Amino acid sequence: MEFRKLGRSGLKISEITYGNWLTHGSQVENDVATQCVRAALDAGISTFDTADVYANGAAEAVLGEALKGERRESLEVFTKVYWPVGPRGKNDVGLSRKHILEGIDNSLERLGMDYVDLYQAHRYDHETPLEETISAFADVVAAGKALYIGVSEWTADQIRAGQALAQQAGFRLISNQPQYSALYRVIEGQVVPTSRELGLSQIVFSPVAQGVLTGKYLPGQQPPEGSRATDTKGGAQMISRWMRDDVLAAVQELKPVAADLGLSMAALAVAWVLQNDNVAAAIIGASRPEQVAENVKASGLRLPAEVMTKIDELLGDVVATDPALTAANAPKVRPA
Template identity: 70%
Template sequence: MEHRYLGRSGLKISEITYGNWLTHGSQVENDVATACVRAALDAGITSFDTSDSYANTAAESVLGDALAGERRESLEIFTKVYNATGPKGPNDSGLSRKHIMESIDASLRRLRTDHVDLYQAHRFDVETPLEETMQAFADVVRQGKALYIGVSEWTAEQIRDGVSLAHQLGFQLISSQPEYSMLWRVIEGEVVPTSAELGVSQIVWSPMAQGVLSGKYLPDADAPAGSRAAHESTRNAISRWMTPELLGRVQELRPVADAVGLTMSQLALAWVLQNENVAAAIVGASRPEQVTENVRASGVRLEPEHMARIDEALGDVVERDPARTAERMPAQRPS
């Protein structure tokens, strides 16, 4: 497992990071979740990403239990704040000072630790002044409850404003967590150049496009039993990729994967890691063997000819419009 610096900081994280968005506390039993975390540790993964809103706080608890007994200094634990939690009252979401200060304490209890290495704004809060949000993050850092601050799905302009305020307040905003894959490249036009300029790295989610880039979904065929496309709770999230044209294009990646000696999943992970501004790709798992397979993408370097063949295979099914980041921004706090 290789490690990369996160932003313009001295913190190193594993370039394959284990995340539990759609699994822990919901899709898989806790013993399976623990087995997946153990497989991640055995494979050299040291970085673990979660959120207080995943499974309405349950995912943090499952991860905290799974990591219990590990040397805390050998781990990098990330969590997030913004989305609605608990009974979802008027102050149970967003980036107000009240919600941030209460949420960090609750997250630390569930994760069974006295600090997280990275505390991330899960989305931009249009209802709270950015100054209030960043002051609260500054206080969380000064209290030792988080070592660094990051954001998720912020636009380039929002990242620039956040970094500026962080500098003024004496702490570091060092990461951005956007969606990024061979099929979804909207960060390349604005977010990545701005982040590189400001010393911010990407920790990318859905690098396999909800599993579509694994090649297991075939055009005009039913989704495999047990897959995300077949599961009622995750079917909607993956539906945008499930067109015959796109799935047919994905199948054209198979010869490229074969040529470099990788599975299609490994190729998808290796592809995002070719971007110098990407510090890590987040992978989830519902079985330990998935973790073991995915970590083999660490350290892989794809030749320019292979990158070109990937572009040629996917053609115009790739989404590149930078405006899509702003379009997906919540118009109000979730409830």
């Protein structure tokens, strides 16, 4: 396992990070989830990403239990705040001062920890003044409940405004967590250049495009039983944008590329995002421990320039690049 610095900070994290979105507390039984976390630790992963909204808090609790007994100083644990949680009351959502300060306490209780290493704004809150949000995050840091602050799926302009206020408040934003993969490159035009300038790294989710880049979904055929594309708890909805025959056919063309490198399709996809020097980590999920071991093979790989060019050629115009898609991922009003 290799490690990278997170933004313009002194924090180092494992470049393969284990995340439990759509798995712990929902798709995966708790004992299997614990096995996956143990597999991650055995593979050298020290960084774990979760959020209060995942399975309405259950994912944080499962992760905390799975990490119990580990040396806390040897781990980097991340969580997030924004989406509706708990009974989903009018203030159980967003980035108001009330929700942030209550949210961090609830997350720490579920995790069974005194602090998280990184606390992230899970989306931009258009209903709360940015000054209020940043002030609340400053108080979370001052209280020692989070060591660093990051954001997720913020636009370049939102990152710039947030960083200016954060510095006035005595801290820095050090990370952004966007969707990023060989199929979904919308951050490259604006978010990445702005992040480089302002000292933020990307912690990217869905590097395998919700499983599409594994090549297991074939054009013109029904998805395999038990796969994410058949999951009615949310997985099928998340993956639907890629379940087009033109996308699936293009992905099949990557199989010889992966084979020539001695990699699985999943490892190739994870290695691809790690070629971007503004990416500090790729978040992987798993429903089986062996998936962790396979994805970790991407750590430390440097893909030749001709391979990167070949991937671009094979995927062609099925790649999403429109920067406007980042703003589209944040609701204009808080979800109920």
